[in-house]
Structure formats: structure tokens, C-alpha cells
Amino acid sequence: MYLIKNISKYNNSDRYHNYDEQKNRINSVELAFVQQLFKAKLIVNDDDIAIIHNAVILNYNKDFAPFFSYWPYQSFFNQIQNQFKGKEISETLKTTLNSIKSDLEQPSNVYYNKDKLKLIEKIDSILFQSSNEINIVKPTLFLGEDDFSEFANKIIERLNETEKTIWYKLITKAQKASGSKPTNKYLDETKLLFKKLGADKFKAIINEWFQFVIKYKEKEKTSTTEYSGRIYTHTYYEFISAINIEAIKGFVWMCAHFHDNVTIHNIAKLAERCFRKIPNVGPASAAIGNACLYTLYKSKGLDGIGQLSRLKLRIKQSSTQALIEKYLEEAAKEQGISIYEIEDLAVDDFDLKKGERIWEFDDYKAVFKITGIGKSEINWYKPDGSQQKTMPAFVKDKFSAKLKKLKDATKQIDQMTSAQRDRIDRMLRADRKINWNNFNELYLQHGLMCFIAEKIIWNFTENNTTNTAILINKEWTNNKNEIIKPSANTMVSLWHPATASVEEIKIWRDFSIQQQIQQPLKQALEKYIY
Amino acid sequence: MGIFDKIKSTLNIKNESEKEFEKVVLNTLDEFKETGGYFYNIKVNNLNTYTQNVIIWQDKKRFRL
Numbered sequence: 001m002y003l004i005k006n007i008s009k010y011n012n013s014d015r016y017h018n019y020d021e022q023k024n025r026i027n028s029v030e031l032a033f034v035q036q037l038f039k040a041k042l043i044v045n046d047d048d049i050a051i052i053h054n055a056v057i058l059n060y061n062k063d064f065a066p067f068f069s070y071w072p073y074q075s076f077f078n079q080i081q082n083q084f085k086g087k088e089i090s091e092t093l094k095t096t097l098n099s100i101k102s103d104l105e106q107p108s109n110v111y112y113n114k115d116k117l118k119l120i121e122k123i124d125s126i127l128f129q130s131s132n133e134i135n136i137v138k139p140t141l142f143l144g145e146d147d148f149s150e151f152a153n154k155i156i157e158r159l160n161e162t163e164k165t166i167w168y169k170l171i172t173k174a175q176k177a178s179g180s181k182p183t184n185k186y187l188d189e190t191k192l193l194f195k196k197l198g199a200d201k202f203k204a205i206i207n208e209w210f211q212f213v214i215k216y217k218e219k220e221k222t223s224t225t226e227y228s229g230r231i232y233t234h235t236y237y238e239f240i241s242a243i244n245i246e247a248i249k250g251f252v253w254m255c256a257h258f259h260d261n262v263t264i265h266n267i268a269k270l271a272e273r274c275f276r277k278i279p280n281v282g283p284a285s286a287a288i289g290n291a292c293l294y295t296l297y298k299s300k301g302l303d304g305i306g307q308l309s310r311l312k313l314r315i316k317q318s319s320t321q322a323l324i325e326k327y328l329e330e331a332a333k334e335q336g337i338s339i340y341e342i343e344d345l346a347v348d349d350f351d352l353k354k355g356e357r358i359w360e361f362d363d364y365k366a367v368f369k370i371t372g373i374g375k376s377e378i379n380w381y382k383p384d385g386s387q388q389k390t391m392p393a394f395v396k397d398k399f400s401a402k403l404k405k406l407k408d409a410t411k412q413i414d415q416m417t418s419a420q421r422d423r424i425d426r427m428l429r430a431d432r433k434i435n436w437n438n439f440n441e442l443y444l445q446h447g448l449m450c451f452i453a454e455k456i457i458w459n460f461t462e463n464n465t466t467n468t469a470i471l472i473n474k475e476w477t478n479n480k481n482e483i484i485k486p487s488a489n490t491m492v493s494l495w496h497p498a499t500a501s502v503e504e505i506k507i508w509r510d511f512s513i514q515q516q517i518q519q520p521l522k523q524a525l526e527k528y529i530y
Numbered sequence: 531m532g533i534f535d536k537i538k539s540t541l542n543i544k545n546e547s548e549k550e551f552e553k554v555v556l557n558t559l560d561e562f563k564e565t566g567g568y569f570y571n572i573k574v575n576n577l578n579t580y581t582q583n584v585i586i587w588q589d590k591k592r593f594r595l
Contacts, residue, residue: 043589
């Protein structure tokens with residue numbers, strides 16, 4: 001109380017005009033003491049709680065940040081919660097807590113909404129615990145005042161009571177997602193919870209939420225605050241409220257246990273959305289974006305790593321690129337291979353064979369085919385083998401889920417061909433050399449990579465001799481139309497006009513025109529050679 | 531005694547304990563100066579005044595502080 005009195009007195013004094021270094025330092029020590037006293041165990045009675053809050057409110061300078069932001073209210077409530085856990089609380093304390101709640105609910109700058117809502121939730125939780133059995137779960141929904149809460153809470157409210165209870169627990173856990181990485185304890189505890197629910201049910205709902213965020217466009221909002229008797233209005237962009245960002249981050253972390261295509265793809269899209277910049281603000285939500293990168297790195301299998309490799313080219317912020325690079329390096333270290341090899345291994349082939357895949361719908365067939373970088377087509381065939389111009393009508397009704405998968409795969413493959421083309425383009429800078437066996441397996445025999453690799457000019461080096469060739473009629477052919485036969489000792493690297501002579505570039509240019517080769521990369525027809 | 535009287539009395543008491551509290555704060559300040567730390571980020575739980583003195587006080591006394 002002594003400290004609260006002194007700090008309040010100092011804050012209400014004319015400290016800016018009559019600045020005193022010693023007084024300012026004493027004030028800092030006093031504030032540090034208050035924070036520490038609330039952090040350490042301190043037994044307080046009902047009256048003490050009321051006295052502390054009233055002392056704060058009565059002496060508080062309203063021109064400061066809101067009282068709950070200045071004073072360590074979070075620690076204060078933690079004390080109360082620990083002290084009264086499993087015990088019934090008195091009417092006096094209930095009145096005090098409700099009075100604090102009503103003080104918290106007073107309008108304040110939108111910047112403090114997250115802290116405010118967290119504290120209100122804490123009070124509700126203390127009041128709920130005291131009037132209910134310890135094993136009864138408090139209904140917890142998304143707290144933020146935004147469109148996401150409205151969307152996500154409606155989904156929860158539609159569920160049965162058993163499922164709702166598990167979601168309440170999951171949301172409570174998610175709302176505590178702080179820091180840059182989840183702890184193992186957090187991941188284990190949440191895994192137990194969603195296992196109770198069923199991983200598929202869990203994924204279905206969170207993927208719906210992720211989709212909502214991916215498609216959501218930030219909104220322009222206006223906030224009004226009062227300072228020194230004047231009303232100030234300012235406009236700002238809100239993507240998702242700060243408190244929901246924390247909760248979504250928690251749910252993204254929980255996905256580190258999964259490696260299915262849909263979830264991984266959604267998390268990668270979510271990362272892309274969250275790193276997209278809002279004018280005058282910066283990335284829409286770096287916190288969710290970073291959580292996505294972590295989850296992609298930690299997810300089982302190599303699909304997540306494949307998406308990280310793609311995001312490295314899509315996200316421009318240097319700090320984010322450094323983070324992706326760090327995760328890729330760590331993943332490579334764990335596997336005992338280089339960062340480039342892990343990127344090679346992580347490319348999903350989407351079950352393609354030579355750039356094609358057949359999807360069956362009863363006796364009808366949909367033949368998916370890559371036609372270019374970022375381009376593909378689907379042709380429909382009747383049971384008799386003849387082509388049908390449009391999709392058969394029954395497919396939409398009878399195979400809606402399968403059709404959705406086909407459409408999703410199409411989008412993902414289109415994105416992936418562009419990303420992989422760009423990755424190959426970076427090989428020159430990285431001075432990447434691949435041995436023939438790996439090149440054959442990870443590029444030429446790969447359902448998706450073969451489409452790109454077969455149209456690129458490569459250097460084949462063996463015994464200090466380098467031959468440059470492209471695949472023509474299934475044979476590696478140099479620009480003099482001679483066949484090259486690589487062996488297990490051959491090292492393959494990207495041929496690039498930047499390292500070739502003008503003469504050689506001209507020959508390749510003429511050769512590619514003559515052979516009518518449409519290259520995914522500007523090699524032979526690179527503009528700057530003219 | 532009503533709650534406001536309690537607050538009033540708590541805030542207006544000028545006694546020995548206040549002098550002791552003042553001394554604790556000043557000692558902590560001196561101790562902290564010696565660490566060379568920044569004043570915007572003081573952690574009293576690393577300082578002797580707190581760990582050897584304040585922490586062993588009874589709850590009531592710490593509440594008064």
C-alpha cells in the first residue's frame with residue numbers, strides 16, 4: 001500500500017516540468033517492487049483485495065495508460081486465483097471482483113483491448129470456479145470483438161455438449177499461446193485433448209477457421225479516446241483482434257502433429273496471408289505467420305519443409321526469410337543432409353506420373369496434366385474412352401468431396417510448378433551440383449519435377465569435362481545434336497547464360513528455336529544476350 | 531470501520547513502518563545502481579534487499595508495503 005500511495009503521488013505530481021532524476025529512479029524501484037510482490041506468493045484477504053483496487057482507482061491519473069495496463073493486474077488476479085482455487089469465495093470478494101470488472105469495462109483505447117479482455121476473462125474464470133465443481137469446464141469462446149470470433153464461435157455453439165467441452169478446453173489452451181515457440185508440455189497436452197475429439201473432427205474445424213482467415217480482408221476502423229479533456233479520433237486497420245491472434249497462433253501450433261496435405265497447405269497459405277502487408281501497418285499478423293513457419297518446420301514428414309521452401313520465395317521480409325532459412329537448415333541438420341538436398345526431397349509429387357494423374361469417377365476419368373509453369377488442364381473421358389468437353393453432371397453431386405480434392409490439388413500443383421521453377425533458377429547462385437543418381441531420382445523420375453527438369457539445359461561434368469545438354473526424344477543432347485550419356489559419376493549443375501560465352505549462347509538459342517523448345521526458365525532465350 | 535476509512539487510514543499513516551519501507555526502497559536503489567542495470571527494467575528479485583529481507587516478511591507486512 002505504501003508503494004501504491006507513493007507511485008500514485010509521483011504520477012499525479014508535475015513530474016515532467018519539474019523532472020527529478022532521483023525521484024524518477026525511486027519510482028521505478030517502487031514499481032518493480034509492486035510487480036515482484038504480486039508475482040511472489042502473497043496471502044491477501046477479501047478486504048485487502050478491495051483496498052488494493054480502490055487505492056489504485058482513487059489515485060489514478062486518467063491521462064496515463066489504463067490502470068490495468070499500468071499496474072500488474074494479471075499477477076494480482078493470478079494470486080487471487082491460486083489462493084481461492086477450489087474454494088467458495090465470499091460475497092464481499094464477489095462484489096469486489098464485479099466492481100473491478102465494471103471498471104475494466106469502461107471505454108479505453110483499442111490498443112489495450114487484449115489485456116482488458118484477458119483480465120475480464122480471468123475474473124469470470126475465478127467467479128465460475130468458485131460457484132462450480134472443480135471438474136466443470138467453463139465455457140470459453142474466442143474473446144476478440146471481431147468477425148473471426150463471430151464466425152468461429154458459431155461453429156462451436158453448433159456442436160454437441162461433449163465436443164463443446166473439449167473445444168472450450170482447447171480454446172483456453174490456445175488463448176495462453178505466448179512466446180515464439182510452444183513448449184513440449186503445450187503440444188502434449190493439446191494433443192491429448194484433440195485426440196479425445198478425434199483428429200479428423202479437429203482438423204475439419206480448424207481448417208475452416210484457417211480458410212476464413214486466409215480469405216479475410218482487413219477492415220478500416222475508427223477509435224475515439226479522451227486525453228486531457230480532449231477527444232481524439234484515429235483510424236486504423238484491423239485484421240484479427242490481438243487476443244484472437246494469440247488464440248489462432250495456439251491452434252496453428254497444435255497442427256505441428258499433422259502432416260496431411262490439406263492442413264499443411266492451409267498453414268502455408270495462412271502464413272502467406274499473415275505476412276501480406278497492410279498499408280502503414282506492416283505484416284497483417286507476424287505472430288500467426290511465425291507460428292505457421294514453426295508448424296511447417298515441425299510437422300511430420302517433408303511436406304512442411306517443401307512449403308517452407310516455397311514460402312522462402314513468396315515472402316519478401318528479410319527477417320522472415322532468415323527465419324525460414326534457419327528452419328530449413330535445422331531440418332537439414334536433423335536429417336544429416338544439406339539444405340538443398342532437403343528441399344529436393346521435400347517436393348511433393350502429388351501422385352503424378354510424368355506430369356499427369358488420372359482421377360476416376362465411376363467409369364469416367366479426369367486426366368489432369370501439367371501444361372506449363374503454373375498452368376494445368378483437366379480432360380474428362382467417357383467410359384468408352386472418348387473425350388467429353390465438360391465435367392459430367394453426376395460428379396458434382398455424387399463425388400463433391402473428391403472433386404474438391406481434385407480442384408485443391410490442381411491449385412497446389414500450379415503453385416508448386418512456379419515455386420520449383422524459381423528454386424531451380426536459384427541453383428546458379430548456390431553453385432549447386434547434384435550427382436547423377438540423385439538427379440535422376442529426384443528430378444527426372446519425379447512426377448512433378450520431370451516436367452521442369454526435362455526442358456532445362458544442364459551441365460554434365462565428369463573427369464573435369466563438362467558437356468551441356470537438354471533432353472530431346474528421351475536422350476540428353478548437346479547443341480550439336482550429339483547424344484550425351486551421363487554415368488553414376490556425373491555431376492549435374494544448371495547451365496546459365498551468365499557463365500557461358502556469347503558464341504555458346506547463340507548456338508543454344510538457335511538450337512532451341514530449331515527444336516521448338518519452350519523453356520520454363522529463360523536460359524537459351526534470355527533477353528540480355530541480344 | 532468502512533472500507534474507505536480503511537483506505538484512508540492506510541494511506542495516511544505516517545509511522546515507523548513507513549520509514550522502514552522508505553529505507554528498503556532506497557537500499558534497493560543503491561544496490562541496483564551498483565549492478566549497472568537499466569532503470570526501465572529493474573528486477574528486485576535478484577537483489578539482496580528483497581531476497582534477504584522483504585521475502586521473509588509476513589504477508590500482512592508485505593501487503594502494507
